[in-house]
Amino acid sequence: MEVDPRMKPLRSPRLAHLLLCLGLLSCAWSHAAEAQTVRVGVYANEPKIFADASGQPTGILGELLQAMANEEKWQLQTVPCAWQQCLQLLQEGEIDLLPDVAFSEERARLMDFHQVPSLFSWSQLYSHEELRLHSVLDLRGLRIAALEGSIQYQYLQSLLDSFGLQAQMIALSDLRQGFAMVHDGDADAVVANQLFGDYHVANYRLSATPIMFQPAQLFYATPKGENRNLLEAIDRHLQNWQASPGSIYFQVLQRWSGEAQRRSIPVLFWWGLALLAALLTLAIGGSLLLRRQVADKTRHLKASEARLNTILDSVEAHIYIKDPQLRYQYANRKVCELFGRTVDQVIGHTDADFFDSETAQALGINDRRVLAGERIENEETNRDRQGRNERTYFSVKLPLRAADDSIYALCGISTDITEHKKNLEQIHQLAYYDALTGLPNRRLLLEHLQFALARSARSGREGALLFIDLDNFKQLNDTLGHDMGDLLLQQVSSRLLDQVRLEDNLSRLGGDEFVLILENLDPEPQAAIAIIEQVADKLLRALARPFELPGYSHSGSASIGVALFSQPYDKPEELLKHADLAMYEAKAAGRNTLCFFDPRMQEALAARATLEHELRRALSEGQLLLHYQPQVDEQGELLGAEALIRWRHPQRGLVPPGEFIPLAESTGLILPMGRWILHTACRQLAAWADDPQRAELTVAINVSARQFHHPDFVADVLTALKETGAAPHRLELELTESQLVQDIEALIDKMGQLKAHGVRFSLDDFGTGYSSLSYLKRLPLDQLKIDRSFVHDLLDNASDTAIVRTILALGQELELRVIAEGVESEAQRDALLRLGCRHFQGYLYGAPQPAEQIGAHGRATLALHLGSA
Template identity: 65%
Template sequence: MKRLLHPLLARWLLSLSALTLMVQAAWAEPRQVSVGVYANEPKLLLGTDGKLSGILGELLNEIARQENWQLRPVPCEWQHCLELTQRGLIDLMPDVAFNENRALALDFHKIPSLFSWSQLYSAENLQLSSIIDLQDLRIAVLQGSVQEQYLQELLHSFGLKAQLIGVQSLPQGFAQVAAGQADAVVANQRFGDFHAQEYQLQNSSVMFLPAQLFYATRKGSNADLLARIDKHLLNWQDSPNSVYYQILQRWGGERPRLLVPTSVWWGLAVLTALLVVTLASALLLRRQIRDKTQHLQASEQRLNTILDSVEAYIYIKDEQLRYQYANRKVCELFGQNVQQVTGKTDEQFFDIDTATNLHENDRRVLKLGERVETEEINRSLDGSSERVFHSIKLPLRDCNGKIYALCGISTDISEHKKNLEKINQLAFYDPLTGLPNRRLLLDRLHQALAKHARGLQQGALLFIDLDNFKDLNDTLGHDMGDQLLQQVAERLSNHVRAQDTLARLGGDEFVLMLEGLNLNPAQAGQQVENVGKKINAALAAPYALKGRSHISTASIGIALFPSERSTVDEVLKRADMAMYQAKAAGRNALCFFDPKMQAEVNARARLEVDLRHSLGQRDFILHYQPQVDVNGQLVGAEALVRWQHPTRGLVPPAEFIPLAESTGLILPLGRLILHSACLQLVAWAAHPQLAQLTLAVNVSARQFHHPDFVEDVIAALTESGANPQRLELELTESQLVEDVETLIGKMSQLKARGVLLALDDFGAGYSSLNYLKRLPLDQLKIDQSFVHDLLEHTSDAAIVRTILALGANLNLAVTAEGVETQEQYDALQHMGCRRFQGYLFAKPGPAHALEHWPVAATWQNKGARIPDA
């Protein structure tokens, strides 16, 4: 019996002590605290008993109970409550989201009392899935709230127009939507979910502005109240069984009920007797609190859950381009969790080119406030993988409109791009050769016709058909035929420029479309002819087909465009007809649809055959045009080639030199001219009157740039025994455009051997003074176009004077070409010119004519024209 009494006595004494403390606290004078309250259920409301209620109200009631505060609720609308607090007429204002503007007039405690976010609610027949759906809607929003300002900025950043209707309270906004006076209403998630069913509204997928909620007080006032609130919140939030989580559990999403009936308070008197039952209930309550807490945490994480469930890459970067938020997809892409991603930049996840491109787009958003929508190709840090994203990047602004971060939403479209490429490949390209097919060719030809119809350029269509291809298929099989077609496609591709189109129509038919040809039909025809010859030569080379050597040729039909009736079908038809003419002409040939142009092609072909034959027969001779000084004294001559054609007689160089240039025959012809000139120098060396003459030989650009040119000149001098100081090589200014450094090197080698060098047609071409001072020249030759108009145009006279002055300053001899009249000769003399060449003195002629050149006195004293050489 004694053993039982002692424990009971101890418990009785403990209860008595607690009662004593409670009585003492009750006798202490309570502190009066005024609290602003407005309708924002379940976070805050005024109960029917006139006391604070809701989550924040009950939390403050519990703090007041423990701190011996007497709370005095002050009912008011939201904006009015905020103004009263800023004026100090209210001590505490619950449910205030922190921002920098409010911090100027209010003080906040440090530990958030509650977490929430903003959400849109609408009538059940209106589906809102994204911010884009807000276009042209009427949206009710609490006047003066953070949501109002943020929503305005959000709509502006998306370029959307919506009517924002300011309301004094959230119930008013919900009522307007229910009555059809607004389409949607903005509310914090707790109030909205609590009241949506009452107003027959539904929550939408549009969420924004996650917020931390505090109790606020006037700036510089009631710091002790805020400190005590922080103390209690810190203790409660660290304990899952605290009153904080019990209150959250009670208001978690159901309508408040009368939590404790009056009769229960009377039942507390018998609490001691029901101690065992109370302990059991406590265990059950702890379990319920744990379950409700988990439910509350899941509710708090709803926004993250939604973002993580979206199949898009969503992230936020600050002004330093560091990740501040990344959803699940972004973390999976980087292979790191959100804590590891936060604070890092793109350089730590992508290669330098990708990071640079991303930063350029990001800065457009952060610095210029642009909305950027673009495709981004992102390669991993090690370059092993590459993905294509469709990205939308938006600026995030604070309440003052300042951009503090960007939000990016990227969608991986890599597979989509690959599928498009496959579809495009199947639709527009030949599966065997990989070349464009008929469909793509027709499309490009249509575009080319439209472009060329404006008369800016010409184009041509080459219809290429393999000769005797059917025989190969029939004898060796279609596999061999396919191999041949693939090799043909490869060879043709090597002769196609970037702006041209090579396509396979089907079977053994290919089409090459050339664009950007010369406007002159004759020159355009020659361009196409050269391409056609190269193609025929390339296709005629032997093919290796599974160890077999096979010879195949092609017939090519050519149609130029635009012309009359230049439709797609007409151009194809003309090229096809020309191809059949090439077949009829014996195959392995090319034919133009234009009869005149075809005649020119045939004539050039015959002339080329004759030219090759004449080179073998050495049917070329040199004529010489004298060069004189100011006294009429013969000082040199220029060698000019003539073709002694077996049937046509003497052919001038204008008719065969361009052909020799285009066919490459200029190289053997140039060697022939050089050797003949050197032999003529040897012959003049034995003649007293001609021994001191220099002989000028023109060198083509193709000849001079040939790798063996210097060796060819040295060989000609060595084999003939000619004096190199009497040989003068003339280059044109056009040769300076290509590979000048190599040109200068070759000229220096020749100069070292004693060969003289002259720049022909000076003033009509490149005329770069920068290169002129570096060239080892001996002479400049004034282009005859300036001499011809010397007396009529002052500009030509000024150019001649400039060239003469330039030659004098650079210590170069200057020769005027094309002197035809006495007046031109007198004017040039007056300007200071001392060397001349032209019809006034003599036309080009045989070498022996120079032996009878008149003495200088006759020319100078009588002024008579020197006879033709």
């Protein structure tokens, strides 16, 4: 046992010896009574842990453990083992403590760790300098040695697989074996923790490559559920030591961080001595002239140094010089401001006095490379002593050489690029991510899709593109506002992310459109489709749950279109288009469902595009016309006619409205088409007013929901009446029940404005929608129309009879005229008469015909219908 040299000697030697012996006996007895034997697994991993000549653990973690053992009265029993064997012995309980274990979730299930990391490290590749490895991509085809069973081995193997790189992994039982294999040419590179690699690299004439990965926290580990007291003691010592810069923890780190380089004496120093000798000789000779010259030169040197310091202090960069022991020898104003110290307080200190241990360690690695003769340019991330105030610098460091080419110091210039990095990150975020949801945008989606397609082609695995579009999102946006719509999109994004795997790629294409990329699916089509359907079903069920918005609960759904990677396509954008087409098919199939792309969809799209082009020409070239179907009373007297739009195609003849009206609705052509119909019908109404036999006819126009809700609709109607001279009280506008569910208050307001000018209103297809009677009584209506579907089965279906009777009774109570459409037989007419209906329209009284063929007697009503006859 060593006696602490700091102990003061006692005045009586005999008494001192006696007390010393008693102390030794007391310590020995206490140790024997309380010592705990700790079996420590030791493997060769210098400088962190290895066995010394006496078999005791040494190295950084070994010495720290010895210090803890001395204080805790542990009796350390070394158990030599190879790494994989050490792990096995620990799990079997054959050893009590294993140093130098990197934490991972998998290992935490098999063994216990303390809380405070004992050491920080990372993995690095080492090779011959001639190999020039710069990135993971350079490892293709190489032989790479790594410790068997280590996290490094598993991580590097998965990293190579993720890049699709073929490389030979060589399993090692000892890291020195790997360095020897690279030295002898039996391997191209070896992966090791940085501390071990930097410690041994010179012995094998290898160099560290820029390929670093997997920063790790190192711990002492115990068998699962055992030796909790060991871990608690280790945490207590580490926490106390790491809080004190002068503790044994930092002394051990300093001692094992690498061989201190002997500071060489600069050549200029010897020249200075020679100059001093010459000056002394001249002084002895009493040369006053030379002393004057020396004084002048000194003044010039000081002036030059002052000017140089002024220049360096004015530069907006951190400029410094460090000696071989990495102590600051010069620091400009920016360096002093960074540290919050004066120049005198900076000179002679190392980075460990100004930065946290991790930063100081990283800076030391770069600095030692420069002192070895390398010029480096790279980014460095620094934190203060408390691990806060993180800043990023672009540093250029180069060695300073003496006249004999020896390196006596390094010079560094570091520029703070923290804000520049943040700006670049913000620019990247704006360029590649959606600002509302944070998901990748269309630009990044196409990049991800291109990589996914390439991976699928290499692996032979199937992939899929899911195009997700919310149903009726525009309705929510229009009624509740865009702010509420944005909140819904954010909630939708969150729900979708909760349903997908980490490896899946979810993007927001724009508006209410989202795209999901699924990869690595089964190459067998039916199996892949089954998985896709499961995923889509999860997404649809998640989006069907109500969304809680401020003051409003929204229930919605989505339509999903799917395109498989294996389907033919020319470029990624075309695959996206295929999924988009399939999504529209899902909407056409009733929404809230899934649809896979079929090549026939492409043909339908081409036909639709052709039809849209021809319809636009029809509007501009006057190919549209109106036909009229008579309306009569119970005596068969002509009351009016319903106008039906027709398209006289140059090649196809008359095109049924059912083929082009839905297209006009979806493309927005319904607006110019509706204006044309309005003006044409009003002109016809004005023309009949000049004919005494037709002067009493009125015109009713069935207006589409999109046209009615347009801001200029009221102005368009009044302009048409004014320009044509048609009588407003003979114009009747027909609405459908579906229009009543969209902004009913605005609808009533517009109807009231037109009603004030005499325009009449009729509710078309009554009974087929979801009209609310509370709304119905508020509408300024003049007429209800019984839908043809009730008339068609009137003779055979008691339910239809009951519905017609109810509509007639409702019309009577509300003082509204009721007309039945679709009357094709006398039996239907007679049944309607028995129920109380007095107004009719249908083929029994005449098919749709040109205006000039409409009868010239009695009164009639002319109605414009945008759907099929």
